[in-house]
Amino acid sequence: MEDPQVQRVLGTIYSATHFTPMEHRLLSSFVKHSVDPKSTAAYLLKRTSSRSGTEDAVELELRCVLEDWKTLVEMVRCPTSPSFSLSWYITKRDRGMCCLTRKSRLWWDVFGWSRTQVVSIIPEKFLLVVLDYAQYAHLRELLLVFLTEDQFQLLRSTFARESPCRNHWTLAPDAAAAFREGLLYLAPSWDIQRQPSEDLKRNCLYILYNTMPIATSLPTSSDGQVLRSGSWVEMETIDEGSFPLPSACFFGIHQRFCNSLRALQIDRELSRRWQPLGVTRWLSVTLGACSSRVFPLIRRLWSYFPRRGRIWVYRSLIDAGVRLYGKANPWTQQVPFGLYIKHGKGKLIPRGEGPALRLVEKSTDIPAPRLVETLVDGDYTYLVMTRLPGKPLMQAIYTMSYPERKRLAKDLSQCIAQLGNIPNMNKASICGADGGPVFDYRLNGRLAGPFESEAEFNNFIITQDRLRSPTHDCHHRICFTHADLNPNNILVESGRLSGIVDFGCAGYFPEYWEHIRRIPSLYERELPTFKSRCPAFAGTFVIDQYKLYPENADFDFKKCVLYLGCIWNGIYDPYKNIMIDVLEFPGISHNPECHIGGVGVDQASGLLSIVVDAGEAFTSSGANIPGTNWIIQWDPVTKEVLYQLNITKTVDGKYGGYQDVEQDPEGNVYVVGTYPSSILKVHTDGKTVTPWYLSPPPVVSTDTGYCGLAAKGWLLLANDGGAGNIVRFDMREEKGVPVVVPLQPNTTLIGTDAIYFPPRYEGTVALVAQDLTGIAVLRSRDGEWHWAEFLGIVPNELNGTFAVAPVQVGEGLYIVALAYVDVNTPGSTSGNRTLFPFVDITEQVDKFLLS
Incomplete structure (x- = not known):
């Protein structure tokens, strides 16, 4: 303060x-x-x-x-x-x-x-x-x-x-x-x-x-x-x-x-900043009026061209756009002739965006992109639209005067009013622009509805009785809304509103829906109120265990024990300060050719997943990856191995360096590999392993890729150690499609290891271990991770160690530090250290969030 x-x-x-x-x-x-x-x-x-x-x-x-x-x-x-x-x-x-x-x-x-x-x-x-x-x-x-x-x-x-x-x-x-x-x-x-x-x-x-x-x-x-x-x-x-x-x-x-x-x-x-002359402004308005009359004719003529020919043109334009303008993200591309093309498979392109653009063009004078067409080629969609001038408000707000900001607020208010006055000609009450399902990143199933009433909609979005309130018993006017009106989707030029873009979530919703995205900022100085079932625990602690050398850790919030990934796997009770069990697997534990790293407990089932990789992949930085990698699932109740699968066979030995693990809500297990990027999916039957995401050819094993995984519901984050960025996946997809998470300010995360969602922040904060510096703190205020704030780095002050992972124990946050200065003892892959400190960083992380 x-x-x-x-x-x-x-x-x-x-x-x-x-x-x-x-x-x-x-x-x-x-x-x-x-x-x-x-x-x-x-x-x-x-x-x-x-x-x-x-x-x-x-x-x-x-x-x-x-x-x-x-x-x-x-x-x-x-x-x-x-x-x-x-x-x-x-x-x-x-x-x-x-x-x-x-x-x-x-x-x-x-x-x-x-x-x-x-x-x-x-x-x-x-x-x-x-x-x-x-x-x-x-x-x-x-x-x-x-x-x-x-x-x-x-x-x-x-x-x-x-x-x-x-x-x-x-x-x-x-x-x-x-x-x-x-x-x-x-x-x-x-x-x-x-x-x-x-x-x-x-x-x-x-x-x-x-x-x-x-x-x-x-x-x-x-x-x-x-x-x-x-x-x-x-x-x-x-x-x-x-x-x-x-x-x-x-x-x-x-x-x-x-x-x-x-x-x-x-x-x-x-x-x-140069203010346009009256003549120039008149000319701009005149040209805009002419184009609004000519554009429908051009669009109609273009629709008569052969379908395969139009697809070829769109592909060519996308390739040209990448060369001319660069590639901002995998699914949206600026292309020549004043156009933008959204393209991709499956759910990447919301089906309701095209109808929404048509509706806005027909019913309002809002500066929005004009739809050229939505063209589906098998499972691939091309959404072609015009490009609007200006910069996103996120960038432009700093260069706007106070009178310009007031005028922008007035213009936005008028645009929202125009959207709200668009009549609903569909049978359903809450639906997309064409009467189909609604799409929103906040909805549990992405595509939902259509809904006949607000009550039916409320029953869908409220999954827990404790979240119900008298507010949801009130009736609200149903109106057309943009539903994603954030500063990145508002364009400004010369201090004036020049466009509103990205109508992928637009549809008919209760009138409050446009405004609820602003709620997190009202509580920006408050932290989520996660409460662990375990007793309060805080402060730096030291584990006294010969040759522990932890690579990763995960805390079981039901049993209140800490699982450690190391040469062998340990189970530690922080409240009694004792190692209560040691897990050893025949042929793997103490085998110099094996490297036990990632551990992850499924908080729903209590089952423990353990990643075993061929250690040579890391010592050679990907130059030697043909060794055997395993995924093990262990039941802490029966103390039995439920399965031990060879995951090297799944990728024919072309991918390696497997080091972290996560689970989805159905119990499927995801294992990430680094040389190069790969994510394998182990299905709940414990028998089937499929490549869920593989970095595209050419496959170069020395290319450093994804290093860690963090899951929240169906959302999966991975940190790319080579590119220095964060990507998000939807685990409901049949195959993983990575989407880069932009960081504000622009940040490259160098030398990263594990990534982690501390439960105390309920998915709004991710901690990323950077080997040489400490723990990077990232925040997504709405927990959706379409973009995130880089808040800073909590330094690792343990000399001679790498910060390899963060972990929450009880309600406290800790750095998992690996001592790299120790010389390996003959015949083993570690030194002879006995004491291993876990430093409490809770206060430093909270300060970043409250600053």
Whole structure:
């Protein structure tokens, strides 16, 4: 919780009525991102209280502080050109390559467009403020408040004693622009207090982060990967004595200014935004009116072309779109001629979206895509529509003024009213636009209905009596609604509403249905109230067991015991602090060729699934995968093995590295493999194993793929260790279809291991183990995981260990840490360690969620 004095000052800043949104953000960043926000708030209170006390006088004083702060931030933004000799030194140290993207000048670039440049981390003009130049006295006062006296003197002494090499590095043009505008920053991967000289070594490791909002494209590395939050950046030099690396101190100062740099840049863009002339606006309206008359004729003529010919054209357009515009997701593609095509198998393309677009076009003047056609080819669907101008509100909101935001709210209100006035000509009361089933990600069966009454609809959506309330006994008006009106589906151009897209969930629903997506934000400072049946348990604990070396863990919330995946499988009672049982499987346990990793308890049946893989797959990073992999199901009640299946035969030895397991509501078991990505499904009969998802050809075993699984109901998440992203599956599908889960801010999850849904957050939070750093915290506020927030990383502070998995024990959250520094004892796959700590991270995760 923020200090009351800080909250008071932030309230004063946002009450300044003549500030733009970015000016509010700019001045609030001066407070929130200072070294000591409480002292900074006291400084502002002192300055504003010196005025007469009227609102205008206070705003005038805030304006004076803001202008000085803008000047200071501008100094950080404007780099200085180093001397020729210094540029030579830095270029030699960095080998002429960009330190972030690892790109160098292209061999064919005779004009020097791709040439890297030597830039300062903290510009010299800014450092003049630190060096007591008289003309900058008023700015130095502000900087002293922002950094505190100690940090100010540290910066001053660092600049005075360090080599100029420590304040310069080599960047590609796009990376230099992103760094200058505060779009990205570096944070040391080590504890700078404990290891202050780490950046004086021959190499050191940083973690890259992005600053919101990301309104422009991010730089890409030499291998085509976008520089997203969580990316690793390694600094290295040929000689740390003669060519020292950049100083972590200077990167730290830049990091504190990043939010202000972003706000200043966006505020400048907002003030420069060109307003269209009346003639241009008249021309735009005229062209729009003409196209609305011509489009139906073109659509009708196109429908007369042969069906197979239209399919060939759509496929060709999709291929061209991928080359021209890139591939945003597997099922929606921008293509030439001002079109978008949704395409895919089965339920990926909602059957009601086409009729909904036709209905909106016929009955309203809402700026929505025009449907060209919905064409079904066997089990594959093509939904072709026009493309609308503008950016998603999620990106554009930051560049909109307060009057523009008010006007947008009014326009949206009118659009919702128009949708609500579309009459229902179907027999069913709650149904899709064409009278068929309704589709919504919140509904248990995806496709539901149609329903004859609201009561019938309520009986379907309420599956537990405890969730019933008098609200559902009320009758509501049934009206047509978009049903997925989120900021990604609202387009804005030049501060005006330019379109509403994605009508896949549209249909006739109770009038409250459009608004219930906003409910989670009302409780954004509250956490779910999961209660374990087990006694309260919290705090770091240590398991005393020779050669335990846990790779994975899962807690049984009925029996209140912790299952551990290790060389052998242990069952641990955290309340008594004893290992109550050891599971050993003939031919597998203690076999150096086998590696026991993933464990997962089915909370419904209590059955335990255990993954056994050929360990060579991991030690060779996928180069050697032909060994045997097993899936074992064990009954804790009868202490019997229900089945032990060879899953290598299912994939003919072409896929390997199996390491995690999950179950669906029917008891089917899913096993994930990493080299390359694969998910196998073990059916409830315990005899049938089928490939549910296999990465498409060419199959290269050294390609790192999915590393972990997390399930909630029919939803399955997997973390891709190679691509650094999260994908979602629907386990009701006959075959797995991966859908990337976008992260905000854009983040690459590097070196991931297990992924986990802690039951205490009821499926709204996922924890992802990152071997070298700790546990990444992700949140989906509605629990649907169509997109997610990256909240931060809880660091693993156990030296010499990898963070291999998170686990909930009782109501507490823990890191499963694997010691990698131990030397294997002869004839085994482990060292001889005895004590294995499990560190409690509950408080750190909760802080991320409440921040």
